[in-house]
Amino acid sequence: MEKKKITIALAGNPNVGKTTLFNAITGARQHVGNWPGVTVEKKTGKRTYKDTEIEVVDLPGTYSLTAYSLDEVVARDYVVEEIPDVVVQIVDATNLERNLYLTTQLMELGSKVVIALNMWDLAESRGDKIDTRKMEDFLEIPVVKTVANRAEGIDALLEEVVREVDKGEHHEHEVSYGDDIEKKIIELEGIVGKDSALSGKYPVRWLSVKLLDGDENILEKIEGSSVATQVNSVLSTIKKDDYEAAMAEKRYETINTVLPQICVKCVNEVTFSDMIDRAVTNKYLGIPIFLAMMWAAFEVTFTVATPLMEFVDMFFGWLAGVVAQSITNPVLGSLLGDGIIAGVGSVMIFLPNILLLFLMISLLEDSGYMARAAFVMDKLMYKIGLNGGSFIPLLMGFGCNVPAIMATRTIEDEKERLVTILVNPFISCGARLPVYLMLAGAFFGRNAGTVIFGIYILGIIVAILSAKLIRGTVVKGKPSPFIMELPPYRLPTLKASAIHMWEKGSIYLKKAGTIILAGVVFVWLLSAIPAPGVDAAFASEEILGTEDSLIGVLGHIIEPLVAPLGFDWKVAVALVFGFIAKEIVIGSMGVLYGTGEDEDALAEILTAGAMTPLTALGLMVFTLLYVPCIACVGVVKKETGSWKWTLFMMVYGTALAWIAAFLIYRIGTAIGWGL
Amino acid sequence: MANTNKMIFAMVAGILYVVFGILKMLEGFGIETGLAESLLIPGDFFGGFCFVVIGAVFLYAVKELSAGVHMGVSYVYVGILMSLVFMAVYLLVMGADLLMFYAVKSEDYEGWRIIDSMRPGIYLGLLSLIGYFYWKDRFTTEMTKV
Amino acid sequence: MPHVLPLTMMPEGKEGKVVSINAGQGLKRRLVEMGFCEGSLVTVHRSERGALVVVVNGIKYALGKGLATKIMVSDC
Numbered sequence: 058m059e060k061k062k063i064t065i066a067l068a069g070n071p072n073v074g075k076t077t078l079f080n081a082i083t084g085a086r087q088h089v090g091n092w093p094g095v096t097v098e099k100k101t102g103k104r105t106y107k108d109t110e111i112e113v114v115d116l117p118g119t120y121s122l123t124a125y126s127l128d129e130v131v132a133r134d135y136v137v138e139e140i141p142d143v144v145v146q147i148v149d150a151t152n153l154e155r156n157l158y159l160t161t162q163l164m165e166l167g168s169k170v171v172i173a174l175n176m177w178d179l180a181e182s183r184g185d186k187i188d189t190r191k192m193e194d195f196l197e198i199p200v201v202k203t204v205a206n207r208a209e210g211i212d213a214l215l216e217e218v219v220r221e222v223d224k225g226e227h228h229e230h231e232v233s234y235g236d237d238i239e240k241k242i243i244e245l246e247g248i249v250g251k252d253s254a255l256s257g258k259y260p261v262r263w264l265s266v267k268l269l270d271g272d273e274n275i276l277e278k279i280e281g282s283s284v285a286t287q288v289n290s291v292l293s294t295i296k297k298d299d300y301e302a303a304m305a306e307k308r309y310e311t312i313n314t315v316l317p318q319i320c321v322k323c324v325n326e327v328t329f330s331d332m333i334d335r336a337v338t339n340k341y342l343g344i345p346i347f348l349a350m351m352w353a354a355f356e357v358t359f360t361v362a363t364p365l366m367e368f369v370d371m372f373f374g375w376l377a378g379v380v381a382q383s384i385t386n387p388v389l390g391s392l393l394g395d396g397i398i399a400g401v402g403s404v405m406i407f408l409p410n411i412l413l414l415f416l417m418i419s420l421l422e423d424s425g426y427m428a429r430a431a432f433v434m435d436k437l438m439y440k441i442g443l444n445g446g447s448f449i450p451l452l453m454g455f456g457c458n459v460p461a462i463m464a465t466r467t468i469e470d471e472k473e474r475l476v477t478i479l480v481n482p483f484i485s486c487g488a489r490l491p492v493y494l495m496l497a498g499a500f501f502g503r504n505a506g507t508v509i510f511g512i513y514i515l516g517i518i519v520a521i522l523s524a525k526l527i528r529g530t531v532v533k534g535k536p537s538p539f540i541m542e543l544p545p546y547r548l549p550t551l552k553a554s555a556i557h558m559w560e561k562g563s564i565y566l567k568k569a570g571t572i573i574l575a576g577v578v579f580v581w582l583l584s585a586i587p588a589p590g591v592d593a594a595f596a597s598e599e600i601l602g603t604e605d606s607l608i609g610v611l612g613h614i615i616e617p618l619v620a621p622l623g624f625d626w627k628v629a630v631a632l633v634f635g636f637i638a639k640e641i642v643i644g645s646m647g648v649l650y651g652t653g654e655d656e657d658a659l660a661e662i663l664t665a666g667a668m669t670p671l672t673a674l675g676l677m678v679f680t681l682l683y684v685p686c687i688a689c690v691g692v693v694k695k696e697t698g699s700w701k702w703t704l705f706m707m708v709y710g711t712a713l714a715w716i717a718a719f720l721i722y723r724i725g726t727a728i729g730w731g732l
Numbered sequence: 733m734a735n736t737n738k739m740i741f742a743m744v745a746g747i748l749y750v751v752f753g754i755l756k757m758l759e760g761f762g763i764e765t766g767l768a769e770s771l772l773i774p775g776d777f778f779g780g781f782c783f784v785v786i787g788a789v790f791l792y793a794v795k796e797l798s799a800g801v802h803m804g805v806s807y808v809y810v811g812i813l814m815s816l817v818f819m820a821v822y823l824l825v826m827g828a829d830l831l832m833f834y835a836v837k838s839e840d841y842e843g844w845r846i847i848d849s850m851r852p853g854i855y856l857g858l859l860s861l862i863g864y865f866y867w868k869d870r871f872t873t874e875m876t877k878v
Numbered sequence: 879m880p881h882v883l884p885l886t887m888m889p890e891g892k893e894g895k896v897v898s899i900n901a902g903q904g905l906k907r908r909l910v911e912m913g914f915c916e917g918s919l920v921t922v923h924r925s926e927r928g929a930l931v932v933v934v935n936g937i938k939y940a941l942g943k944g945l946a947t948k949i950m951v952s953d954c
C-alpha cells in the first residue's frame with residue numbers, strides 16, 4: 058500500500074518547547090536552549106506514524122502572525138504561504154493567555170490546528186487545573202497534553218494530527234471584533250473578494266482583518282493587485298493605530314472570556330525564579346554576579362582540561378611512534394608524521410578545552426541565566442548604541458562566531474543587527490584558544506591564565522569600542538527599544554547539556570578531520586617541494602619547512618608585511634593559512650618548525666629564540682583581531698547580504714590587528730621589556 | 733522564626749566569604765598574610781573577587797531581612813546556589829589533580845597529596861550544603877527540574 | 879486618587895494598570911501582543927538599573943527604559 062504523505066509545522070511562542078517536541082517526534086537532536094530565539098531557521102525532519110509519512114517542520118518562535126524580526130518572518134511565511142497540512146501549535150500550559158493569542162490568529166487563517174499542551178508537568182506541579190475537554194469545546198481544536206522533554210504524549214499527538222488531516226470538513230473560526238470593526242471587515246471582504254488571485258489563495262476574511270491590522274506584508278500583496286486603489290481608499294478612512302490596538306485587545310478579550318472556564322486556579326505567586334531574579338538583577342550585585350559566573354566557567358574550561366589534554370597528547374605521541382616504526386617510505390612517512398599528525402595533533406590536543414567551553418555555555422543557556430545577562434548588560438550596551446538584545450549573540454561568540462552571528466537574527470533593528478554582526482568576530486572564539494594556550498603556556502608560564510584572560514578582555518573591549526565607533530559614524534542611530542522575555546529558571550540536566558556540547562564539539566572534530574587536515578597537508582606539501590634552483594629531493598629532510606622549500610620562498614615574499622611586528626616568515630605563513638581556520642596558525646607552526654605533534658617541543662623551539670614573549674604576545678593579539686576564518690566571513694556575507702560590509706569587517710579587523718601588534722612590539726622594545 | 737535562622741546563617745556565611753575572598757586577593761597580589769598556609773588559601777585575584785561577590789550576596793540578605801523585607805531570603809538562596817557552584821568548580825579541579833597524579837603521573841605532581849587541592853571553596857561550600865539540605869523544600873519544589 | 883504615570887516612575891514591587899501606550903503603530907502592536915493591553919495589570923520587579931523587569935499576565939520581561947516611558951499606567 059502506498060504511504061500517505063503529510064507535512065506538519067510546529068509553531069508557537071518562543072521557548073515553549075517546539076524544538077524539544079520536534080526532537081521527540083523525529084528522533085533528531087536539534088539544540089534546545091532556555092532563552093528566546095534559539096531556533097532561527099526552520100528545520101525539517103521525518104517520522105513515519107502507522108502508515109503516514111509525516112514531514113515535520115520546526116519553526117522559530119513567534120508571538121503572532123504579524124512578524125517583526127527575521128526569525129518570526131520565517132515562521133509566519135511558512136504557515137501562511139506553504140500551508141502545511143496541519144499546524145501543531147505548541148502551547149505552554151503554564152502560560153495559556155499569551156499562547157492562545159497565536160491560536161486565535163491561526164484559527165482566523167483557517168489553518169487546521171492541533172494544540173500540543175506542553176509543559177503539562179509544570180502546570181500540574183504548580184497546581185493548575187486545566188480542563189482540556191472544555192478547551193477543545195471552546196476552541197473546536199483537538200488538544201493533546203504533552204511533556205516534550207520526556208517524550209510523553211507524542212503518539213497521542215500524532216494520532217490526532219492524522220485524524221485531523223483525514224477530517225474533510227473544516228470551518229474557519231472567528232473572533233468577533235465588535236460592530237465598528239466588523240463593518241470595515243465586511244466592506245473590505247467585498248472588495249478583496251473580487252480579486253480571484255488573492256481570494257483563491259488566502260481566506261478573504263483573514264486578508265481583511267490583516268489589512269486593518271496594518272500588516273505590511275499583506276499591504277504589499279494588495280499593492281500589486283487589481284483592487285489596490287479601492288482597498289487604500291477604505292483604509293484611508295480609518296485611524297490605523299487605533300484599529301490595530303483595538304483588534305489585538307479584542308483577541309485578548311475573547312481569550313479572557315474563555316480562560317476562566319478552562320483553567321481553574323492558574324495562579325501566579327512569588328516563584329523561586331522571582332527570588333533568583335531578585336538577586337541576580339540587583340542594582341549593585343547584578344554585574345559582579347555575572348562576572349563571577351563567567352570566571353567559574355573560565356576556571357573549569359582551563360584547569361579541568363589539563364589531564365584530558367595529557368591523554369590526547371599521549372594518544373598522538375603513540376600514533377606518531379607507530380607511524381615512525383611501520384612506515385618505511387620516506388615521503389609517506391613525512392606526510393603522515395610531519396604533516397598530518399603534527400598539524401592535526403597540535404590542534405586536537407585542545408579538544409578538551411573546546412568541549413568544556415561549549416559545556417559551560419550550554420549550562421548557561423539551558424538554565425535561563427543567559428537572558429538575565431542580557432538584562433544586566435542592557436545599560437552598558439545602551440551606551441555603545443545597542444541594546445541588551447545584542448548581548449547574547451556577543452556572549453555566544455566565545456564558543457564560535459558562526460552560530461553567534463546567525464543568532465543576531467533575533468535583533469529586530471537592522472542597523473543594530475549589522476553592528477552586532479560586524480563586531481562579533483572580536484569576541485574570541487574557541488578556535489583561537491589553541492593559539493593562546495600554546496603561546497601563553499610557552500612564554501608566560503605561571504601567568505598564562507592571566508594573560509589569556511587578558512586577551513579575552515581585550516577582545517571584549519575592542520568589540521565594545523568598535524561598536525561605539527561604528528554606531529557613531531557609519532551606522533548612525535539610536536538604540537532600538539529593548540524587550541525580552543525572561544523565561545523561568547530550570548535546573549539544566551547534564552544529559553541535555555552534554556548532548557548540546559557534543560553537537561558543537563563534533564563540529565570541531567569534523568573541522569579537524571576536513572578543513573584543518575586539508576590545510577596542514579597543503580602546508581606540508583608546499584614545505585616539501587624544493588624551491589626553484591634548490592637541488593634536493595621532494596620531501597627530503599634538509600628542505601622540509603626551511604627556506605629552501607617552496608613555502609620558504611612564499612614566506613619571504615610576504616615577510617616584509619609583518620616584519621615591523623617582529624614576526625618572521627614562518628609566522629607570516631602560519632597567519633595566512635590561519636584564514637582557513639584559526640587553529641591552523643598553531644597547526645602549521647608545528648609543521649614549519651618540524652616539531653611534529655609534540656607541543657612541548659614546539660614550545661621549546663619557540664622559547665629558544667624563534668620568538669620572544671613580546672612577539673608571542675603580539676601574535677596572540679594579532680590572531681585575536683585579524684580577519685576571521687573563512688566560515689565566519691561566509692556567514693557575515695550571508696547575514697549582511699553585502700560584500701561591502703564583509704570587506705569592511707575584514708579590512709578593519711586586519712588593520713586593527715596590525716596596529717595593535719605593531720604598538721606592542723615597538724613600545725615593548727622601546728621600554729626594553731621581554732627581550 | 734525561620735527568617736532569624738536564615739539571617740544568622742547569611743551573616744556567618746557572608747563574613748566568611750568576604751574575609752576569605754579578601755585574603756585570596758591579597759595573596760594574589762603577592763602580599764603575605766600569614767594565614768594563607770594554615771587555611772589552604774591560594775593566591776588568586778579573580779577567584780578572590782568571586783568570593784567577595786558571594787559574601788556580598790549573603791550580606792545583602794542580612795541587610796534586607798533585618799529591615800524586615802521578607803523577600804530578602806532570595807539573597808540567601810542565591811548565595812547558597814553560587815557557593816555550591818563554586819564548590820563544584822573546585823571539586824572538579826581536585827578531580828583533575830587526582831587524574832594528573834594517578835593516571836598521567838605528571839612530574840609536576842610528585843609528592844602531591846589530596847590536601848594540596850583542598851580549597852576554601854570546598855570547605856566553605858559545606859556550610860552552604862547544610863543550608864541547602866535544611867531549606868531543601870524551597871529548592872526542589874520550586875526549581876522545576878527539566 | 880490614582881495617578882497616571884509612565885511605567886518607569888512606578889516604584890519597585892508595585893502593581894499598576896496600563897492606561898495607554900504612546901508608541902508608534904508597530905511598536906504598540908508588538909507590546910499589545912506581548913500582553914501590555916489597556917487594562918492589563920503590570921507589576922514592576924526592577925527599575926533601578928537601566929532596564930526594567932516587569933511581569934504582565936504571569937510572564938516576565940526585561941524592558942528597556944525607552945520603551946517603558948511610553949507605557950502609561952495608573953497606580954491602584
Ligand SMILES: Nc1nc2c(ncn2[C@@H]2O[C@H](COP(=O)(O)OP(=O)(O)O)[C@@H](O)[C@H]2O)c(=O)[nH]1
Nearest residue numbers: 071072073074075076077089090176204205206
Ligand atoms: N518541564 C518541561 N520542560 C520542557 C518541556 N518541553 C520543553 N521543555 C524545556 O523548555 C526549554 C525550551 O525548549 P525549546 O525546545 O528550546 O523551546 P523552543 O524555543 O520553543 O524551541 C528547554 O530547556 C526544554 O528542555 C516540558 O514538557 N516540560
Ligand SMILES: [Mg+2]
Nearest residue numbers: 075076095096
Ligand atoms: Mg527552538
